[in-house]
Amino acid sequence: MINNSQNWLIDYQRELSEKYSLSTLKIKYTNASGYFIEIPKSQISKIPDIFIHKQTLVNASRYITIELKEFEEDILSAE
DSSP: OTTTHHHHHHHHHHHHHHHTTOTTOEEEEETTTEEEEEEEGGGGGGOOTTOEEEEEOSSEEEEEOHHHHHHHHHHHHHO
16 A cells, blocks of 8 residues: 555546646645645636535645545555
């Protein structure tokens, strides 16, 4: 799990970006927030229903999905 986590994140980011036409979507991690999807305000209108709002920033918003949250739980418990 730990060895393949980076590849999973890259693939999941690419999948979401292509599926929902969100070219600037990024998956990031912070110790305070955990894993999240960051989308600039310019693309807010394209956000699908599966994205769960987590935080609003000045120039972007952060979201999670159930799949990303499950990944986070799995990876943190594996460490």
